[in-house]
Ligand code: PRP
């Protein structure tokens with residue numbers, strides 16, 4: 001079973017509270033999602049491989065460490081995943097960016113694929129797939145399927161808010177993918193929205209309705 005990491009850092013929890021608030025407007029919502037993505041990227045990269053190098057300080061020569069240069073990719077699930085992408089790239093600016101476009105059919109709640117574009121060297125990269133919401137899990141599962149079908153072998157999934165139903169479905173479908181969550185919520189409502197949640201992430205990010 002894939003590991004689930006709920007990131008309980010006080011800064012993340014504080015910002016997530018403001019994100020959830022229905023009175024938070026589009027500008028603040030967007031800025032806070034971006035900030036939380038950066039903070040989560042710090043946690044998600046905690047196990048990145050390092051290698052030893054030699055560096056000359058103003059006083060002496062010493063052995064120290066740098067990232068081992070593993071190739072990374074960030075894959076937002078469109079639309080709402082876009083809101084978390086720049087926040088991650090602030091910490092790992094050399095990462096390539098792929099896109100998976102999916103929308104949830106409002107009647108069936110099943111995801112529908114409309115766009116996929118990934119870096120060419122898919123097999124060699126560690127991909128961080130991002131979407132603020134993990135509700136039924138259908139979209140995350142389809143996005144990871146999409147990457148695997150094209151050869152991806154190493155993936156993590158990161159979201160702001162998850163329902164237990166979605167976490168379970170994702171764990172079952174992709175037991176090899178580590179899941180990072182800022183807020184693990186109570187349940188889904190009858191329309192497939194996360195409770196307490198934050199509403200429709202795409203609409204709140206982009207000011208649509
Ligand atoms: C939302 C969200 C996820 C999906 C989660 O996207 O951003 O992609 O729903 O739901 P699930 O876990 O039940 O699949 P939506 O379909 O509203 O598309 P949008 O980002 O284009 O608004």
Ligand code: URA
Nearest residue numbers: 135193194199200201
């Ligand atoms: N998608 C959203 O944007 N919000 C939810 O609560 C569930 C799915």
